Amino acid sequence: MVKYKIGVLFVSLLLLWPSITSHGFSEQIIQKGATGDDVIELQARLQYIGYYEGAIDGVYGWGTYWSVRNFQEAFELESIDGIVGQKTKDMLINATEYDEQYVKQQMYQNEDFNYYGGRQSNDASDSAPAPESETANEEQSTADGPQAVNVPEGFSQNDIQLMARAVYAEGRGEPYNGQVAIAAVIINRLDNPDFPDSISGIIYEPLAFEAVADGQINMQPNEEARQAVLDAVNGWDPSGGAIYYFNPDTATSDWIWSRPQIKRIGKHIFMK
Amino acid sequence: MFGWLRWVIYIILIIGMIGSIVWGYQEQQDKNALLIKAENNYQRAFHDLTYRMDQLNEKISTVLAMNAPNNISPQMADVWKITSEAKADVAQLPLSLMPFSETKQLLNQVGDFAYDVSIRNLSDEPLNEQELEALSQLQDESNKIKRQLRTVQNQVLSDGIRWMDIEASMVTNETRDDNVLKGLKQVEEQVGQFNGLDQLSQPNMNQSITLDGDDINKSDVETIVRDYFELNDQAELTVTETGDGSDIPIYNASFETDEVHGYSEVTQKGGHVLSYLLNRELGEASISLNEGMNVAEELLADLDFEQIEMVESIQYDQVGVYEFVHVHDNIYYYPDEIRVKVALDEGDVIGLTAREFILNERNREQLSLEPELTEDEALGYIHDQLDEQLTRLAVIENEEGEEVLTYEVLGTIDGTTYRVFINANDGFEERVDRLKQSEEVYQ
Numbered sequence: 001m002v003k004y005k006i007g008v009l010f011v012s013l014l015l016l017w018p019s020i021t022s023h024g025f026s027e028q029i030i031q032k033g034a035t036g037d038d039v040i041e042l043q044a045r046l047q048y049i050g051y052y053e054g055a056i057d058g059v060y061g062w063g064t065y066w067s068v069r070n071f072q073e074a075f076e077l078e079s080i081d082g083i084v085g086q087k088t089k090d091m092l093i094n095a096t097e098y099d100e101q102y103v104k105q106q107m108y109q110n111e112d113f114n115y116y117g118g119r120q121s122n123d124a125s126d127s128a129p130a131p132e133s134e135t136a137n138e139e140q141s142t143a144d145g146p147q148a149v150n151v152p153e154g155f156s157q158n159d160i161q162l163m164a165r166a167v168y169a170e171g172r173g174e175p176y177n178g179q180v181a182i183a184a185v186i187i188n189r190l191d192n193p194d195f196p197d198s199i200s201g202i203i204y205e206p207l208a209f210e211a212v213a214d215g216q217i218n219m220q221p222n223e224e225a226r227q228a229v230l231d232a233v234n235g236w237d238p239s240g241g242a243i244y245y246f247n248p249d250t251a252t253s254d255w256i257w258s259r260p261q262i263k264r265i266g267k268h269i270f271m272k
Numbered sequence: 273m274f275g276w277l278r279w280v281i282y283i284i285l286i287i288g289m290i291g292s293i294v295w296g297y298q299e300q301q302d303k304n305a306l307l308i309k310a311e312n313n314y315q316r317a318f319h320d321l322t323y324r325m326d327q328l329n330e331k332i333s334t335v336l337a338m339n340a341p342n343n344i345s346p347q348m349a350d351v352w353k354i355t356s357e358a359k360a361d362v363a364q365l366p367l368s369l370m371p372f373s374e375t376k377q378l379l380n381q382v383g384d385f386a387y388d389v390s391i392r393n394l395s396d397e398p399l400n401e402q403e404l405e406a407l408s409q410l411q412d413e414s415n416k417i418k419r420q421l422r423t424v425q426n427q428v429l430s431d432g433i434r435w436m437d438i439e440a441s442m443v444t445n446e447t448r449d450d451n452v453l454k455g456l457k458q459v460e461e462q463v464g465q466f467n468g469l470d471q472l473s474q475p476n477m478n479q480s481i482t483l484d485g486d487d488i489n490k491s492d493v494e495t496i497v498r499d500y501f502e503l504n505d506q507a508e509l510t511v512t513e514t515g516d517g518s519d520i521p522i523y524n525a526s527f528e529t530d531e532v533h534g535y536s537e538v539t540q541k542g543g544h545v546l547s548y549l550l551n552r553e554l555g556e557a558s559i560s561l562n563e564g565m566n567v568a569e570e571l572l573a574d575l576d577f578e579q580i581e582m583v584e585s586i587q588y589d590q591v592g593v594y595e596f597v598h599v600h601d602n603i604y605y606y607p608d609e610i611r612v613k614v615a616l617d618e619g620d621v622i623g624l625t626a627r628e629f630i631l632n633e634r635n636r637e638q639l640s641l642e643p644e645l646t647e648d649e650a651l652g653y654i655h656d657q658l659d660e661q662l663t664r665l666a667v668i669e670n671e672e673g674e675e676v677l678t679y680e681v682l683g684t685i686d687g688t689t690y691r692v693f694i695n696a697n698d699g700f701e702e703r704v705d706r707l708k709q710s711e712e713v714y715q
Contacts, residue, residue, distance in 0.1 A: 028560030059710035062689035176551035177535035260517035
């Protein structure tokens with residue numbers, strides 16, 4: 001009987017072990033722009049000792065960058081470069097504590113949570129109704145994905161989603177670079193005075209895109225279309241600076257043929 | 273004998289017929305309602321447009337009669353607003369398949385001009401002769417446009433012309449004999465001849481791009497590409513040339529191997545590889561963004577890109593994108609940029625674009641690269657609240673599209689990071705950007 005109890009205790013200790021010990025980062029060197037669990041840990045640890053005031057969101061953005069640099073400077077590390085290597089990690093692990101389970105739970109549930117000094121014990125709402133909220137969180141936190149993602153300068157996730165729809169509707173079945181080129185045309189139009197200055201304005205301009213007129217724009221895009229859009233917003237432009245394109249087999253307008261052509265990719269001809 | 277059956281069939285048929293007539297009628301009604309809704313949107317946009325051109329004409333002529341700078345500024349701000357509204361109206365009309373760009377450009381020019389005047393201190397710097405001359409020409413021009421549009425509007429109203437019909441005819445490219453399209457084409461031609469504002473805008477510096485090296489032909493490109501991507505002979509390779517519209521002549525090479533679909537651009541002069549993309553199925557990320565950066569740096573070193581430094585790295589799920597710029601004498605040349613895309617599953621480079629780097633670096637005229645201000649002096653020009661974190665010298669393109677030497681100051685206000693460019697010679701605040709890298713996931 002006693003043996004059995006010890007066994008249970010031992011097993012439950014084992015299960016609890018990872019969350020009790022101060023969690024160590026994974027092997028990777030963390031640098032600005034990274035995402036994931038290591039970044040959550042980094043932000044939480046920096047917040048613990050008051051170097052980071054932003055939200056713990058798992059994206060290594062500018063706010064985290066300055067915190068890391070200030071930390072590196074204050075703790076007299078050799079290079080103050082915002083790159084979190086082994087030395088910075090060791091220093092952080094020595095100086096701070098990290099309760100992964102608690103931080104993640106708070107992250108998914110509580111928008112204004114602050115990890116400064118660790119778990120907030122004086123927070124009454126946190127300790128009293130703990131049992132029920134904990135079970136509720138359990139279900140919720142498994143469903144939750146990341147709280148934030150990287151986006152290219154000047155575009156939101158929804159802009160990218162809308163463009164991916166347009167690219168999918170207009171260019172599915174085209175070679176990949178042809179799809180990137182379609183996305184690039186939309187982006188080139190943003191800076192052109194002849195066209196509206198928003199992604200949605202350009203896509204929904206009457207007669208601008210056939211796939212918008214016939215409703216194909218409402219289909220769910222695939223991953224390839226999304227990648228193509230990301231490449232285009234990140235600076236790839238296989239269209240060669242085009243602001244128009246058309247399919248010569250189905251185009252009916254004479255005017256479209258009069259524009260100077262740049263190149264043909266797949267079924268589409270891209271033009272100035 | 274089966275007479276009753278016949279009657280039953282008759283009755284069923286009659287009920288069916290009445291049913292389909294009722295159904296068809298309802299469908300017809302629904303369709304008409306939708307058509308009217310769509311048509312009304314077009315009508316609103318068009319009538320709004322004519323109204324705004326009217327307003328524009330009125331405002332411009334009022335400005336011409338004004339003397340007090342305090343009056344002119346708000347009027348010009350109004351002109352700016354009207355032009356941008358008129359542009360939005362044009363964008364809502366089904367005109368994308370007909371040439372209407374001269375008109376849009378004119379609206380744009382007027383808007384830019386009005387904006388510049390409205391933000392300038394007119395007491396110190398009143399409208400000069402040239403600008404007044406341009407304004408009076410613009411008044412004539414906008415008067416003509418207004419009259420033409422009002423005529424077209426009258427025809428739309430009196431003949432009951434529907435924009436939906438115009439749209440349909442444009443899609444099918446049938447020639448329509450109506451006065452609306454003719455009228456709009458006249459407006460476009462009219463505007464095309466007008467050049468009253470050209471004297472105000474700076475000449476567009478379309479400097480020709482010169483590349484070193486000899487012209488290469490298609491088979492050279494094949495060799496270059498096969499060599500560059502280490503393709504074997506089985507890989508299918510297609511090379512095409514660019515047409516007249518391209519700013520520099522390029523060969524496009526696309527190839528297909530078992531794993532990847534590749535695409536690259538090679539200049540016809542010199543055979544420089546400007547950019548490429550390799551597309552394949554990506555797996556889970558297994559290496560870090562940092563390791564990806566080392567891969568990118570190695571590749572760039574292999575390709576003999578020298579004096580470059582990474583300024584930005586971003587991870588998108590299983591892809592890392594890195595931005596490198598040219599750094600010379602501790603000055604960051606932002607226009608000379610290279611972007612590298614690394615797949616974080618297998619750690620290979622799947623995309624590169626060095627177009628800006630290759631074209632700009634080779635075409636830069638020597639700048640005077642000695643800052644006249646010291647770093648501390650430059651910091652005196654930034655906002656008090658900005659908590660400076662990092663300052664360095666950088667060359668950027670300013671609003672006019674010219675390259676200028678600046679101090680790039682990165683700093684924070686209340687946890688938000690800003691990038692401020694202070695001109696290194698006169699302390700002018702060239703540009704302020706709010707830097708944002710992540711976005712909350714909306715669910």
